[in-house]
Amino acid sequence: MCRAGWRASLGTGSFRSFNGVAVLAFGLFGQNAILVPQETLGFDIHFVILSNKAEVRQVATKEQMAKEVEILNHHFVTEEGKPVLQFRLKSVAFFHEIQSSRCSLVKLADVPAEYDGQTWQTLFNGCDDAKVVDPHAINFYVYDSYKSDKGFSDTDSHGRKNHHRPYVLIDFARLNHKNQAPEEHEMGHAFGLSHVCVPGAKRDSDTNIMASSECGQGSGGLRNLGFNLKQVAIILEVAHKVQKRLMAPD
Numbered sequence: 001m002c003r004a005g006w007r008a009s010l011g012t013g014s015f016r017s018f019n020g021v022a023v024l025a026f027g028l029f030g031q032n033a034i035l036v037p038q039e040t041l042g043f044d045i046h047f048v049i050l051s052n053k054a055e056v057r058q059v060a061t062k063e064q065m066a067k068e069v070e071i072l073n074h075h076f077v078t079e080e081g082k083p084v085l086q087f088r089l090k091s092v093a094f095f096h097e098i099q100s101s102r103c104s105l106v107k108l109a110d111v112p113a114e115y116d117g118q119t120w121q122t123l124f125n126g127c128d129d130a131k132v133v134d135p136h137a138i139n140f141y142v143y144d145s146y147k148s149d150k151g152f153s154d155t156d157s158h159g160r161k162n163h164h165r166p167y168v169l170i171d172f173a174r175l176n177h178k179n180q181a182p183e184e185h186e187m188g189h190a191f192g193l194s195h196v197c198v199p200g201a202k203r204d205s206d207t208n209i210m211a212s213s214e215c216g217q218g219s220g221g222l223r224n225l226g227f228n229l230k231q232v233a234i235i236l237e238v239a240h241k242v243q244k245r246l247m248a249p250d
């Protein structure tokens with residue numbers, strides 16, 4: 001597979017606010033992977049605290065959101081530990097700042113109802129309040145997941161590519177990289193990756209970031225092994241389209 005075109009396209013690089021950040025990334029050229037230094041694509045993240053609960057407020061601080069970005073920058077890497085994308089904290093919207101928004105997305109906060117990906121996506125795409133959906137950033141929602149059998153003790157998290165306007169939802173109890181690497185796993189979904197099945201994996205096994213028990217053959221494991229070449233190729237291809245989409249004028 002030849003991806004020589006990427007060097008030029010990726011080289012135009014990053015968002016306005018991200019210009020000048022020189023990071024080494026790599027491209028895939030020819031049959032084998034050859035590491036080629038180039039500018040890493042950078043993405044701004046807008047955090048939205050989508051819960052009015054005291055326990056969420058307690059952990060979802062601006063300092064913690066900065067840490068979430070650090071976690072992503074540390075763990076969103078290749079098998080060799082090289083960064084695939086770079087992330088930057090753009091802004092944080094706390095619940096009191098958005099609770100009276102015209103966007104119906106905020107009505108999903110703390111509602112005892114099962115997650116419905118289609119509803120979230122529809123409300124996300126229909127929202128024109130930049131505090132709730134920043135059109136020029138990846139939106140990262142901190143919320144409290146609910147399931148009928150577990151109630152609000154559920155900690156499911158999600159990532160959606162959403163036609164190259166990605167967003168993630170992370171349960172507040174999993175902030176700070178708790179319980180199977182939620183930040184980089186959900187961001188992996190947001191950049192087009194599917195689950196990987198690791199037959200026989202146990203909860204404490206070393207597994208790929210995108211490992212999941214969904215296939216019924218093994219645990220998702222620790223999700224502590226970086227993205228493989230095929231996954232990196234998908235992420236970079238999607239990232240280029242995401243960048244174009246997020247840079248489009250309002």
Ligand SMILES: [Zn+2]
Pocket residue numbers: 185189195212
């Ligand atoms: Zn997943």
